[in-house]
Amino acid sequence: MTHRVAVRPSGVELEVLDGEDVFTAAGRLGYRWPTVCGGKGTCRTCFVQVEEGAENCSPVGPLEREGIEALRRPVDGLTRLACRLRVEGPVTVTKRGVRRRVQE
Amino acid sequence: MMDETSEPATARCPGPSVQDYLDQDSRPVPPALRYERNDYLGSEDIDTARFTSREWAEREMRQVWRRVWQFACLESEIPEVGDHEVYEIGDDSLIVVRTAPDEIRAYVNVCLHRGRKLRTGGGNVSEFRCSFHGFTWNLDGTMQTPPCAWDFPHVTPEKFALPEAQVATWRGFVFINMDPYAESFDSYRGTFDDYYIWPLENRYKSLHIAKVLPCNWKVAQDAFIESFHVIATHPQMLTWLADANSQYDVMADQPNWNRMINIQGAPSPHVADSVTEEDVLETFYDSRSFYSAAQGRDLVMQEGDELPAIPPGGTARQVLAARMREQLAATSQQDFSQTPDTELLDAINYLLFPNFNPWGGAKSNIIYRFRPNGLDPDSCTAEIIFMSSPKQPGETPPPAKIRWVPEDTLFADIPELGVLGPVFDQDCENLPYVQQGLKAMRKPGITLANYQESRIRHFNQTLDQWMSR
Numbered sequence: 001m002t003h004r005v006a007v008r009p010s011g012v013e014l015e016v017l018d019g020e021d022v023f024t025a026a027g028r029l030g031y032r033w034p035t036v037c038g039g040k041g042t043c044r045t046c047f048v049q050v051e052e053g054a055e056n057c058s059p060v061g062p063l064e065r066e067g068i069e070a071l072r073r074p075v076d077g078l079t080r081l082a083c084r085l086r087v088e089g090p091v092t093v094t095k096r097g098v099r100r101r102v103q104e
Numbered sequence: 105m106m107d108e109t110s111e112p113a114t115a116r117c118p119g120p121s122v123q124d125y126l127d128q129d130s131r132p133v134p135p136a137l138r139y140e141r142n143d144y145l146g147s148e149d150i151d152t153a154r155f156t157s158r159e160w161a162e163r164e165m166r167q168v169w170r171r172v173w174q175f176a177c178l179e180s181e182i183p184e185v186g187d188h189e190v191y192e193i194g195d196d197s198l199i200v201v202r203t204a205p206d207e208i209r210a211y212v213n214v215c216l217h218r219g220r221k222l223r224t225g226g227g228n229v230s231e232f233r234c235s236f237h238g239f240t241w242n243l244d245g246t247m248q249t250p251p252c253a254w255d256f257p258h259v260t261p262e263k264f265a266l267p268e269a270q271v272a273t274w275r276g277f278v279f280i281n282m283d284p285y286a287e288s289f290d291s292y293r294g295t296f297d298d299y300y301i302w303p304l305e306n307r308y309k310s311l312h313i314a315k316v317l318p319c320n321w322k323v324a325q326d327a328f329i330e331s332f333h334v335i336a337t338h339p340q341m342l343t344w345l346a347d348a349n350s351q352y353d354v355m356a357d358q359p360n361w362n363r364m365i366n367i368q369g370a371p372s373p374h375v376a377d378s379v380t381e382e383d384v385l386e387t388f389y390d391s392r393s394f395y396s397a398a399q400g401r402d403l404v405m406q407e408g409d410e411l412p413a414i415p416p417g418g419t420a421r422q423v424l425a426a427r428m429r430e431q432l433a434a435t436s437q438q439d440f441s442q443t444p445d446t447e448l449l450d451a452i453n454y455l456l457f458p459n460f461n462p463w464g465g466a467k468s469n470i471i472y473r474f475r476p477n478g479l480d481p482d483s484c485t486a487e488i489i490f491m492s493s494p495k496q497p498g499e500t501p502p503p504a505k506i507r508w509v510p511e512d513t514l515f516a517d518i519p520e521l522g523v524l525g526p527v528f529d530q531d532c533e534n535l536p537y538v539q540q541g542l543k544a545m546r547k548p549g550i551t552l553a554n555y556q557e558s559r560i561r562h563f564n565q566t567l568d569q570w571m572s573r
Binding site for chain 1: 228
C-alpha cells in the first residue's frame with residue numbers, strides 16, 4: 001500500500017509506503033531532499049508545510065515537536081519534519097529544493 | 105573532639121525502645137532491623153554558614169557535589185537506546201543516556217564549540233546535535249565531522265569527545281559521579297546494602313512530586329531525618345506515633361549512610377500515659393481517612409465499616425499490622441503472611457550521602473531527594489518519589505512523570521500523597537522560617553540533641569570531611 005505525496009512547487013509526486021517517512025521515500029525514489037543530519041530528526045532542515053491532507057499525517061512525536069518549536073512554528077500539524085512524517089492517505093506539501101538526484 | 109562537660113551519650117527516652125517493640129512483633133524480624141548502633145560523634149554546635157552562605161554553597165559544589173555519588177534518575181526512565189534524562193546540580197548539567205541495551209553513560213551536556221547546552225530536557229535521540237551551529241556527537245560520545253570542517257582544521261574528533269561522568273546502577277536507580285578518580289559506588293555505599301533490604305528494582309515509580317522550597321537543601325533534609333520535631337510540628341500524630349523513642353543508627357566507620365526506625369501504631373512517650381490502645385487505633389485510622397490508598401501506603405477504612413476491635417490483651421499495633429497485611433495482599437497479589445509488623449507500619453528511613461533518602465518496608469517506598477537549586481543557598485528542590493509494587497507481579501507500568509508543584513500550592517492538594525501531603529506541608533511550614541532565623545540568630549551555630557539528632561550530626565560530619573578533603 002502506498003500513498004501519494006505531492007511536493008510543491010516542483011510538482012514531484014512520491015509514492016510513500018506504509019510506515020515509511022516522506023524523507024526516506026524521497027531518497028528511495030531518487031530525489032534529493034534538503035537535510036544536514038540525514039534523517040535523524042535533529043537538524044530540522046527537512047521541514048515542510050502541509051497544504052492538504054493534514055488528516056492523513058501521523059501524529060507529532062516529542063523529538064519532532066522539539067524541532068518544530070525550534071523553527072518557531074506552531075505545532076498545529078501544518079509544519080512537519082519530513083523525516084518524521086508518515087502518511088495514511090494523499091497529502092500535499094510545500095518544500096523548496098526537492099529535486100531528482102543528479103546521476104553520478 | 106568530645107565535650108567533657110556532656111554526659112556520655114547513652115541516655116535514651118524512658119519507656120519501650122524500638123527493639124522492645126520488635127521483640128513483640130507477630131512475625132520474625134529480619135536481622136537488618138534488629139541491628140542497633142549509635143556511635144557518639146560529639147555535641148558541638150554546627151556552624152550556620154553552611155546553610156546561609158553563597159561562598160559555602162559554591163565551595164560545596166566543587167568539594168562535594170562534583171566528587172560524590174548522587175542519584176540522577178531511574179533506569180526505567182530511559183529504557184530504550186537513545187533515551188536520556190538531563191541531570192543538573194549547581195551549574196553542572198549532564199545527559200544521562202542509554203547508549204546500549206545494557207549500558208548507561210553520562211556526558212557533560214554542553215557543546216564543546218561555543219558552550220551551548222546540547223539538551224534542555226529528556227527524550228529520545230540518535231545523536232546530540234547542538235542547536236547553535238550543529239556540532240554533533242554520537243551516542244557513544246564521539247564527535248561527528250563538524251559543520252564547515254574546512255574552517256576547523258584545529259578541531260579533530262579525537263580531541264572533541266564529550267567529557268563523561270562515572271555511572272553506576274543500583275536496584276533500578278542510576279547514580280553518577282563527576283570525579284573520574286572517585287572510589288567505586290560499591291565501595292562508597294559501605295554496608296548500606298546489608299541494611300537496606302527491600303527490592304526497589306521490582307517496584308515502579310508511581311508518583312514523582314517536586315517543589316522549590318525557600319531554604320537551603322540541608323535545612324530541608326535535616327528536617328526529615330529525625331522524629332524529634334513531631335512533638336511540635338505534627339502534634340496530631342502523637343497518639344499513634346512513637347517519636348521520642350525512635351531508633352537512630354549512625355556509625356563512625358560508615359560515613360555515607362545512616363538510618364532511623366520510628367514505631368507507628370503506638371503512642372508517643374509524651375502522651376502514652378493518657379492514651380488507650382483504642383485511642384491509638386482510632387486516631388491512626390482518622391489521620392488517614394481523608395485520602396485514598398491508591399498508592400498502597402495508607403490504611404483505609406471503607407465507608408460504613410466499623411473500627412476493628414482490639415482483642416483482650418491485644419494492642420492497636422497488632423490489629424493495625426494485620427489490617428495492613430490484608431490490604432496490601434489485596435492490592436498487590438503478593439503474600440504478606442510472613443511480613444513482620446514493623447515492615448508494615450513503621451517509618452524506616454535511610455540516608456545515603458548526600459541525598460538519596462529512601463524509606464524501607466513493605467508498603468510503597470518513599471524516596472526523598474533534596475538538592476541545591478543552582479548555587480542559591482536560600483532555595484532547594486525537594487522531590488517525593490513513590491516506588492510501588494505493580495498490581496500484578498512482573499508488570500512494569502511506565503514510571504510516573506515528574507510533577508512540579510507551584511510555590512503557592514500545598515502538598516495536601518495532591519491527593520495521591522495521602523496522609524503524607526498535609527504532614528509534609530507542616531514540615532515545610534518551618535523551613536523558610538529556619539532559613540530566615542539562621543541569619544538572625546546571633547549565635548554562630550545550631551545545637552543538636554545527642555541522640556535524636558545524631559543523624560544530622562553524622563551527615564554534617566561527612567559533609568565536613570568532603571569540604572576539607
